[in-house]
Every structure is written in C-alpha cells, then in structure tokens.
Amino acid sequence: MPRPTNPKLRRAILDVARRVLIEQGYPALAMRPIAREVGCTATSIYLHFDSKDALIHALIDEGMELLGRELRAALAAGATPRDRLQRLARAYLSFGLENPEYYEIMFMLHPSRMERYPAENYRRARRNLDFFHxxxxxxxxxxxxxxxxxxxxxxxxxxxxxxVSLLIAGRIDAAIDRDKLVELAVAQVLRSLSPPPLLPESDAARN
Amino acid sequence: MPRPTNPKLRRAILDVARRVLIEQGYPALAMRPIAREVGCTATSIYLHFDSKDALIHALIDEGMELLGRELRAALAAGATPRDRLQRLARAYLSFGLENPEYYEIMFMLHPSRMERYPAENYRRARRNLDFFHxxxxxxxxxxxxxxxxxxxxxxxxxxxxxxVSLLIAGRIDAAIDRDKLVELAVAQVLRSLSPPPLLPESDAARN
Amino acid sequence: MPRPTNPKLRRAILDVARRVLIEQGYPALAMRPIAREVGCTATSIYLHFDSKDALIHALIDEGMELLGRELRAALAAGATPRDRLQRLARAYLSFGLENPEYYEIMFMLHPSRMERYPAENYRRARRNLDFFHxxxxxxxxxxxxxxxxxxxxxxxxxxxxxxVSLLIAGRIDAAIDRDKLVELAVAQVLRSLSPPPLLPESDAARN
Amino acid sequence: MPRPTNPKLRRAILDVARRVLIEQGYPALAMRPIAREVGCTATSIYLHFDSKDALIHALIDEGMELLGRELRAALAAGATPRDRLQRLARAYLSFGLENPEYYEIMFMLHPSRMERYPAENYRRARRNLDFFHxxxxxxxxxxxxxxxxxxxxxxxxxxxxxxVSLLIAGRIDAAIDRDKLVELAVAQVLRSLSPPPLLPESDAARN
DNA sequence: CATGAATGAGCTTTCATTCAT
DNA sequence: CATGAATGAAAGCTCATTCAT
Structure with a gap:
C-alpha cells in the first residue's frame, strides 16, 4: 500500500494530531478538528491514512523510532556499562517528559486501540527495550x-x-520536584546492579 | 433530590460500567451500552448518577476505598517497618492486578477526564500513598x-x-513471568532502604 | 374531574411554574425542574394537573381572572366614560408590566399551545376585552x-x-423611558375618541 | 472553514424551518424534523449552519432585510411625510401578515432564545424602526x-x-374583519400627528 | 491531489408521562 | 396524598467515513 502523496501535508497532519492528543486527550482526537487545524479537509486525511487507527499507528511508529534514536545516542555516549545504563534511564525519562504526546500514544493508550497495531511494528518497537537487557x-x-x-x-x-506516565498525567503531587524524582528514578536503576535484598521471613510464609 | 433509590440497580450499573471500561476502553463507556447490558434504559442510569462523570467518579471512589482497605490490612499484618513496606508493595500490586478495571479508572484515565474529579475526593484518594512515606x-x-x-x-x-499498569495493559512480553516480575518489584522497594548508589562521574558533568 | 387534593401544593406548583416561565422561558418550563423547586416529585404534579398543558391552562385562567379583577376595579374608580377608558388602558398596561409571567402565558404563547385551551375558557377570557368596547x-x-x-x-x-409585550420581551430600546411610553399609550387610547383622520388621497388609490 | 456549499439545500432548510416554526411552534423547530422534511439528514444541516441558533439567526436576518426592503419601498412611493408615514404603517402591517413565519421569528420569539442573537445584527435590525421616527x-x-x-x-x-402579532396568533375574534382592523391601525398612526389629548383630571391625581 | 457534500450511527442528556406501592 | 422507579422518545450535536467530481 504505497502512499507517497504530498509529504508536507502528511507531516502537518501528524504534527497536529500529536498536539491535539496531548492538549485535549484521546477522545478529542477527531478527524475534523485535525483537518481544521491543518487547513485541509477531513477527506484529505484519508488520502494519507487509511483510518484514524492508521494515523495513530503512524504516530506510534514515529515515536518508537525517535525513542530508539535517543536511546542509541545515550548508549554511544556512555563509557562503561554502568554509565550506559544510567544514560539509558535518563534518556528514557527525558524522552517521555519532553515528548509527552508521543509517549502517551506509545505507551498509555488503552489496549483496545493497540490490538489493531500491526504485530510486526509491535515487535520492532519492543526492540527498544532490549538495550536495557x-x-x-x-x-x-x-x-x-x-x-x-x-x-x-x-x-x-x-x-x-x-x-514518566504519572508525571505526564499530572498525577504527581505538586510539592514533589520533578527533577528530584527523575534523579531518584535514575538512581533506582543503578541500585538494581547491587545484589538483591533478602526478603523478610514474613514473606516466605506468604501465598 | 432523593438519591438512594434502588441500590441493586446502582450496583449493577457500576459493575457493568467497570467491565465495559476494561473490555472496550473509555470511548466505549457510553450510557446506552451500559444500560443495554444492565437491562435498563439509559434514562434510568440518570436516576442514580447525575452524569456520566458522576458515574466514573463513583467508580474511582469505590476503587480508592477498596485500595485503602487492602493497604491498611497489609500494614496491620506487618511486624516491622521493613516487613510492612514489603507488604504494602505487594498489596498495591495485588490490588491492581486483581482489580484491573478499578485500577485503570483510578490511575490510568487521561487527565482531561480527571479534571472534574472533585478536589476533595482527590485529596482523600492521595492519602493512600502516605502509607509508603x-x-x-x-x-x-x-x-x-x-x-x-x-x-x-x-x-x-x-x-x-x-x-501494574503495563501488566494490566498487556504490554509486557509474554515470555516474562508475571509473578517473577511482581517479586522483583517488591524487592526493588526494599532495595530503596539501602543507601543510594553513587552516580558515575559522567553524570556530574551532565547538564 | 374534581381535583381538590392538597391546595397548598397546587398553589406552590402554580407559583413556581409562573416564575420559571418568566425567568427561563417556555422551553424551560419542564415538570421536573418545577417539582424540584416546589419540593415535591414530578409525579405529584400529576395529582393536581392532568398534564403540562392543563397546568398552563390553569395559569392562563388565573391570569385572566386577575386581569378581570383589575379591569373591573379600574372601571369602578372612573367617574366618566372617558375617565374609565383611560383607567382601563392604564390598568391593562399595569397588569401586564407587573405580572409579566401571567401576561406572557396568557397572550404571548404560540397558538399551537392555545389550540388545546378549552373553548369555553377562551370565551370567558375574551370577555375581559368587552370592557373596552x-x-x-x-x-x-x-x-x-x-x-x-x-x-x-x-x-x-x-x-x-x-x-406591553415588547416591553416585557425587552425589545424596547433602553433609551426609551418605560413610563413615558406607557403615558403615550394611554394618551393614544384617548385619542381614539376624536373623529378619525382623513386618509391621504394616495391611500384611496391603493390596492 | 468554507461555508458557501450547496446553496439550494441551504435555501430548502431555511424555508422548511420557517414553515415548521409557524405551523408547530418553536419547541417543534428541531433539527431532525426539519431534515426529514427537507429530505436530508440532520447532519447535513450542520454543514450549512453552525447550530440551531445560527439557523434561527439566519432566518431573522433574512426577515429583517426583507422588512427593510419593503419599508424603503413604501418610503420611496410616498409624496409627503404624512403619506409616507401612512405607507410605512401599511407596509409594516402587510409584511407581518404576509410573512407570518418571518414575523414570528423576528419579533415574537421569547427573549431567552434571542439573547444570543449577535449584537451587531440586532442593531442593524433596529434601524428599520428609525424610519418611523x-x-x-x-x-x-x-x-x-x-x-x-x-x-x-x-x-x-x-x-x-x-x-400584527395578535392577528398572526389567531387571537382576534373571528367576527372582526382583518382588513378593517388594518385600516384602523393605519388611521391610528396618522392620528398621532394631531396634538396629544388632554388627560382627564382624574389622571393628574393618580400616583 | 484534493474537495464539498453527505451519511448513519452514535453521543450525553432531558423530556412528559406512567404505575405499583 | 404522595413517592420512587422506570420508560420511550426525542433533543442538539459530533463522529469516522465515503464518494462523485
């Protein structure tokens, strides 16, 4: 299904869709409002995307690739495995906080929308996580x-x-400093390098 | 404006709404489908809830209380602070995994829908998190x-x-054992009791 | 169809209905909001009135009787026919301006609502206008x-x-003094006692 | 947001809306019945009008312009001020009686529905009345x-x-000849050119 | 490559009204 | 005398989508 067409319009649609998504949420991500903002007709969107789902999936793909790029850059900059791990974590957090629209559509959409996400893309997307491993x-x-x-x-x-997701969703108490939380999250990743703690005995008895 | 009315129908509506939400997502959480499943008319729902939002808020309230109950039970069962912390984590994870419908509506709904959640309930809900502190x-x-x-x-x-949220959303690779992941999450909580790791120098140079 | 029942509630319903009518207009004259304000259930209204139309008709009847009373009082106070005519006019204007809710429902409702108004009441109501004759x-x-x-x-x-109706509807330019307009309207009535004017010739040629 | 679109459908919608209004009153002026009569879907109406209010306002605008045209024609045909005044009155009455649908929507709709009529249009509409002055x-x-x-x-x-409004509303006793009433109304306008009557003394004493 | 016009289903909500209690 | 519960119809409006041009 080659769909070259006017690439500028395609870009504009994706950009507006991303912005609408973060500003007004998924239920407001409707074709006509997008068209209005882009300055084309709703019909035109269908020249570039088969359906609303296809548009969303394209956003996900873009986001996944962008994330991949940033994670690879982090890897490249790290001197030691430990350093790289720390950079990976920081890059992941930064990506989410700086691209909340992408992040939300990539990882916070309800599964009912994801079901239609082509399996192949899905696999490709997951590869980003292998870096951590x-x-x-x-x-x-x-x-x-x-x-x-x-x-x-x-x-x-x-x-x-x-x-990332709770920060994006604005669910974190305003009294908590965002940067502080990010630092703690990075530190937590590094902590996972030390040997696991002994669980208290009470736990062994459980379940 | 009397509002108790037939409590059985109220329960049925809440239960169906919860199920629809998890099965079909928020956009499908419409009054008429709920009514159809409950076996009443859409109008009847309005006898029990002022609006769709009010219905959702009622679900959130229920969920928050249920979570609170379970966390308090976990606290009560713990012998030492460390033990209690571990139990809290486990209880939180269990609650989410065993009540995904509640969890989703409580913590995974887009903020644009949450804005109207009464501030007072919000504060009350947040108190659940004080246990960790x-x-x-x-x-x-x-x-x-x-x-x-x-x-x-x-x-x-x-x-x-x-x-919890990624497990609920089915985003975790099927090759990962759910229980194993839960155990690791609990262990991670306990790890936070040890002193923080030293961040690599590369970090000090950063931004 | 004798319908005695609790007369206080009946009164309360009529009073609230009148107020709602003037404050929010006919489309807002709904049974449930009335009931809510009165402090009874919507069902209770049906104990006192067969239908929404019947409620409206009752308001019209009340209004007509009130108007009749005031017109008769005006008549009684007048010394001469000319004086009585002037008093009638003034009384009519006053009634409308002081009881806009009644006036609106009596004379400004769309004919589609009046069709169901019982013919007998209609005739009785019209008698008020005989005073002018x-x-x-x-x-x-x-x-x-x-x-x-x-x-x-x-x-x-x-x-x-x-x-009256344009004043009630707020359609008169704010720069026009209401009292002045009323005085002019009364004067216009008295002017009708003088011989009719000769129409210009251009008129004779018309149509 | 292009808005000219198919002008025939626009016309048809306006015409049907006007007819429904006079035949069944404002509460019956609903989008779907209009659509049914026009032979299109309710959605299509929204291609031509932003909202139900916008549709009504368009009708008012049309009516105001039509009235303006007729009043100006009357003015142009009159030889003397007195003649012109008489023609103005007759033109106003004719307009109302021959275009009851327009007249009703222009001057008889409840103000609660009129509030949203754009202020600028309102001012323009009122200019029609300056001719009398x-x-x-x-x-x-x-x-x-x-x-x-x-x-x-x-x-x-x-x-x-x-x-006009009482004739349109069918509130005038059938025994009264419509043309006779119109002639009297025109005559009344001319009478206003003579000096005002002396109000009886009883009036001086009043309030 | 893009548009204008249109559709049908669906939305949340409110309506007047009824009926068993 | 009054209520709580329920109903079916309909309201205004928006949705994703299609199709002829």
Whole structure:
C-alpha cells in the first residue's frame, strides 16, 4: 500500500494530531478538528491514512523510532556499562517528559486501540527495550549468572514508565520536584546492579 | 433530590460500567451500552448518577476505598517497618492486578477526564500513598535524615504503578513471568532502604 | 374531574411554574425542574394537573381572572366614560408590566399551545376585552353611530398589547423611558375618541 | 472553514424551518424534523449552519432585510411625510401578515432564545424602526418641538406590532374583519400627528 | 491531489408521562 | 396524598467515513 502523496501535508497532519492528543486527550482526537487545524479537509486525511487507527499507528511508529534514536545516542555516549545504563534511564525519562504526546500514544493508550497495531511494528518497537537487557548483562558480568535478566530489565522499564506516565498525567503531587524524582528514578536503576535484598521471613510464609 | 433509590440497580450499573471500561476502553463507556447490558434504559442510569462523570467518579471512589482497605490490612499484618513496606508493595500490586478495571479508572484515565474529579475526593484518594512515606520513614529511622522521603515514597509508588499498569495493559512480553516480575518489584522497594548508589562521574558533568 | 387534593401544593406548583416561565422561558418550563423547586416529585404534579398543558391552562385562567379583577376595579374608580377608558388602558398596561409571567402565558404563547385551551375558557377570557368596547361606546355616545366600535375596541386592545409585550420581551430600546411610553399609550387610547383622520388621497388609490 | 456549499439545500432548510416554526411552534423547530422534511439528514444541516441558533439567526436576518426592503419601498412611493408615514404603517402591517413565519421569528420569539442573537445584527435590525421616527419628525415639522419623538415613534411601532402579532396568533375574534382592523391601525398612526389629548383630571391625581 | 457534500450511527442528556406501592 | 422507579422518545450535536467530481 504505497502512499507517497504530498509529504508536507502528511507531516502537518501528524504534527497536529500529536498536539491535539496531548492538549485535549484521546477522545478529542477527531478527524475534523485535525483537518481544521491543518487547513485541509477531513477527506484529505484519508488520502494519507487509511483510518484514524492508521494515523495513530503512524504516530506510534514515529515515536518508537525517535525513542530508539535517543536511546542509541545515550548508549554511544556512555563509557562503561554502568554509565550506559544510567544514560539509558535518563534518556528514557527525558524522552517521555519532553515528548509527552508521543509517549502517551506509545505507551498509555488503552489496549483496545493497540490490538489493531500491526504485530510486526509491535515487535520492532519492543526492540527498544532490549538495550536495557543488554547493558544490564554487561554491567553485571558474571554476577548475572543466577538472575533472570530479562525480567529485571523489564522491571527497570516498567519502573521508569510509571514515573514518566504519572508525571505526564499530572498525577504527581505538586510539592514533589520533578527533577528530584527523575534523579531518584535514575538512581533506582543503578541500585538494581547491587545484589538483591533478602526478603523478610514474613514473606516466605506468604501465598 | 432523593438519591438512594434502588441500590441493586446502582450496583449493577457500576459493575457493568467497570467491565465495559476494561473490555472496550473509555470511548466505549457510553450510557446506552451500559444500560443495554444492565437491562435498563439509559434514562434510568440518570436516576442514580447525575452524569456520566458522576458515574466514573463513583467508580474511582469505590476503587480508592477498596485500595485503602487492602493497604491498611497489609500494614496491620506487618511486624516491622521493613516487613510492612514489603507488604504494602505487594498489596498495591495485588490490588491492581486483581482489580484491573478499578485500577485503570483510578490511575490510568487521561487527565482531561480527571479534571472534574472533585478536589476533595482527590485529596482523600492521595492519602493512600502516605502509607509508603510513613513506613519508609519508620524503616530508615535516623538514616532518613538527609534524604527526601516524600520524593522517595513517590518514586516507590510510581515504580509500582508502572509495573501494574503495563501488566494490566498487556504490554509486557509474554515470555516474562508475571509473578517473577511482581517479586522483583517488591524487592526493588526494599532495595530503596539501602543507601543510594553513587552516580558515575559522567553524570556530574551532565547538564 | 374534581381535583381538590392538597391546595397548598397546587398553589406552590402554580407559583413556581409562573416564575420559571418568566425567568427561563417556555422551553424551560419542564415538570421536573418545577417539582424540584416546589419540593415535591414530578409525579405529584400529576395529582393536581392532568398534564403540562392543563397546568398552563390553569395559569392562563388565573391570569385572566386577575386581569378581570383589575379591569373591573379600574372601571369602578372612573367617574366618566372617558375617565374609565383611560383607567382601563392604564390598568391593562399595569397588569401586564407587573405580572409579566401571567401576561406572557396568557397572550404571548404560540397558538399551537392555545389550540388545546378549552373553548369555553377562551370565551370567558375574551370577555375581559368587552370592557373596552362598552366604555368606548359610552364615551362616544351618538357619535359612535357610523363607526365600527367592535373593531375599534379591538384595536385599542391590540395596541396596548403591542406595547406591553415588547416591553416585557425587552425589545424596547433602553433609551426609551418605560413610563413615558406607557403615558403615550394611554394618551393614544384617548385619542381614539376624536373623529378619525382623513386618509391621504394616495391611500384611496391603493390596492 | 468554507461555508458557501450547496446553496439550494441551504435555501430548502431555511424555508422548511420557517414553515415548521409557524405551523408547530418553536419547541417543534428541531433539527431532525426539519431534515426529514427537507429530505436530508440532520447532519447535513450542520454543514450549512453552525447550530440551531445560527439557523434561527439566519432566518431573522433574512426577515429583517426583507422588512427593510419593503419599508424603503413604501418610503420611496410616498409624496409627503404624512403619506409616507401612512405607507410605512401599511407596509409594516402587510409584511407581518404576509410573512407570518418571518414575523414570528423576528419579533415574537421569547427573549431567552434571542439573547444570543449577535449584537451587531440586532442593531442593524433596529434601524428599520428609525424610519418611523424620521417621518414622524418630518410630518410634524416645528410642532415636534416639545414632543418626545423617539418615544412616540416607538409607540407607533409597538401598536402596529400588537395588531400584527395578535392577528398572526389567531387571537382576534373571528367576527372582526382583518382588513378593517388594518385600516384602523393605519388611521391610528396618522392620528398621532394631531396634538396629544388632554388627560382627564382624574389622571393628574393618580400616583 | 484534493474537495464539498453527505451519511448513519452514535453521543450525553432531558423530556412528559406512567404505575405499583 | 404522595413517592420512587422506570420508560420511550426525542433533543442538539459530533463522529469516522465515503464518494462523485
């Protein structure tokens, strides 16, 4: 389904859609308002995107690639595995906070919208998260032997995601300094390099 | 304006609304589909709730109270601060995973819909998070002196939230064991009791 | 259809309905808002009135009777036919301006609402206008011989109605003094006692 | 936001709306019934009018312009101020009786619906009434010196309005000949050129 | 490559009214 | 004498989408 057409209009549509999304939320992400802001007709959008879902998916793709770029840049700048891990975390947080529109559509959309997201894109997108796994392994070295690094890397990601998404959603108490929270989140990632804590006994009895 | 009315119908409406929300997402949370499933007319819903927003707020309130109950139970069961902290984390994760409909509506709805959530309820809801602060302080004791516990407690919460929300949304790779991830999330909370890691020098140079 | 029931509630309903009518207009004259203000249920209104139309008709009847009372009082106070005519006009204007809710529902409602107004009430209501005819005849005496007094009396009424209704509707330029306009309207009624003007010739040629 | 679009449909909508208004009253002036009669969907109406109010305002504008045209034609045809005044009155009455749908929407709609009528249009509309003032002044000449012509011109208008509106509303006794009433109304306007009557003494004592 | 016109389904909400209690 | 619960219809309006041009 090659769809070259006027690339400028395509860009404009994507940009407006992103802005509307963050400013007014998903329910307001309607074709006609987008068209009005872009300065074309709603019909024109359909020349560039098969459907509203396709438009959203294009935004997701763009966002994933942008994130990938930034994570790779972080990797390249790091001297040691530990340094790279820290940079990865910081880059992830920065990306989310500086591109909330992308972030929201990439990671905060309801699954009912994601179901239609082509599986192949999905897989490609997930690759971004492998960086965490890879650097965690490198940083731990032989100490990684008896740890489930895939799960640990996932945890790093989900933790960062929680911080980003709640900050974006404005759910964090205004008394909390955003930069401070970011620093703590980065530190938490580095903490995961030290050996896991012993769970209290009460826990062993549980479940 | 009497508002108690038939409590069974009220319950049914809330239950269906919760289910629709998780199954089909917010945009599908419409009055008529809910009514159809409940087996009443859309008009009847308005006998029990002033508006769609009021219905959603009622769900949030219910969820917040349920969460509060579970967190308090966890606290009560813990022997030491460290134990209580670990139980709090586990209870939070369990609540989210076992009540995804509540969790989604409580913490994952777009803020544009949340603005009208009455400020007072909001404050009451946030109190649930104070437990983390309180137990963190108790567990650290004098070591808490030069740490920003409010921010650290918030980080605990956001990290747990990230794990819960991505699990709920089905965004976690199927190869990752859900229980394993939960255990790691709990362990991460306990790790926050140890002294913070030294950030690599590369960081000091940054911005 | 005797409908005694609680007369206090009946009164309250009528009073609130009247107020709502003038404050928010006919489209807002809904049963439930009335009930809410009265402090009863919508159902209760139906114990006192068969329908919304019946409620409106009751208001019209009340208004007509009130108007009749005031016109009769004006008549009684007048010494001469000319004086009585002038008092009638003034009383009519005063009634409308002081009871805009009644006036609006009596004379400004769309005919589609009036169709259902029982014919008998209608006739009774119209009797109020006979006063104008009667006093006009008395004031003119023998001079009335070759004039169509029924039509002239009707004109007096329609002219007064125009002034009242536009004042009530707020359609009169704010720069026009309300009292001045009323005085002019009264004077216009008295002017109708003098012989009719000769129409310019151009008129004879018309149509 | 291009708005010319298919002008035939626009016309058809306006025409049907006008007819529905007079036949069934304002509450029946709903988008879907109009659409049904026009033979399009309710949505299509929104291609031509921003809202129901905008549709109504368009009708008012049309009516005001039509009235203006007819009043200006009357003025042009009159030889003397007195003649012109008489023609103005007759033209006003004719307009109302021949275009009851326009007249009703222009002057008989409840103010609560009128508030949103753009102020600028409103002012423009009111200019139609200046013709009465202007010709009254011309006809009276120096005799106008100690009279409030603005108020008197307003009274002419309100009186004519009363006659038109009650005739339109079918509130006039069937025994009254419509043409006769119109002639009397015109005559009443001319009578206003003679000096004002002395009010009876009883009036001086009043209030 | 783009538009204007149109559609049908759906939205939240309010309406007048009824009926068993 | 009055209520709570419910209903079906309809309101104004917006949605994603299509199609002829």
């Amino acid at each position: 890879q650097e965690l392994a490198a940083a731990l070295g032989p100490a990684a032997a008896d740890r489930d690094l895939r799960a640990e890397a996932t945890l790093l990601w989900t933790s960062l995601h929680g911080t | 309180q137990e963190l302080a108790a567990a650290l004791g004098p070591a808490a002196a030069d740490r920003d516990l409010r921010a650290e407690a918030t980080l605990l919460w956001t990290s747990l939230h990230g794990t | 009667q006093e006009l005849a008395a004031a003119l005496g023998p001079a009335a011989a070759d004039r169509d007094l029924r039509a002239e009396a009707t004109l007096l009424w329609t002219s007064l109605h125009g002034t | 202007q010709e009254l002044a011309a006809a009276l000449g120096p005799a106008a010196a100690d009279r409030d012509l603005r108020a008197e011109a307003t009274l002419l208008w309100t009186s004519l309005h009363g006659t």
